[in-house]
Amino acid sequence: MDVAAYMGLSSMEVLIASWPSLCGDWTRTVHPTVYEVLGLHAALRVATDALHLANKLATV
Template structure:
């Protein structure tokens, strides 16, 4: 279904979604690194507004003349924070955001693991 989130609720490669404007019924795409690629699924407006802990939500808007403004938010335990803004990207911009999304996601996973280990050692 074109222009709707219904077609991409199962993760697909991010570059599949970035070829078109975001559908009107989504907040953005939840992104997860997987085997060197970024996999994404739409986050519908009708669902929870909070980005899940450790996940990155990308949203994008047209910026004129084949350019796109991209924003990333990171879900943390107590909040959702602005991670990055990429103004005026051209073409398939998924490769531009890939390093930031992958590194932040991996860092968050490492910090969560370290926290669990420290909590168990303290008990």
């Protein structure tokens, strides 16, 4: 079975990983990558919020 993981962004869907020809229980293969991407997304969200706050404070 071919498995692919996508992240839906506001403007597009991005392929984050693909695993061609996985057999059997593939959750142990896919889960770490999805978990890492969720962590990256959370970190980018915090960085974006911090940048917005810094810009707001700079204009005051």
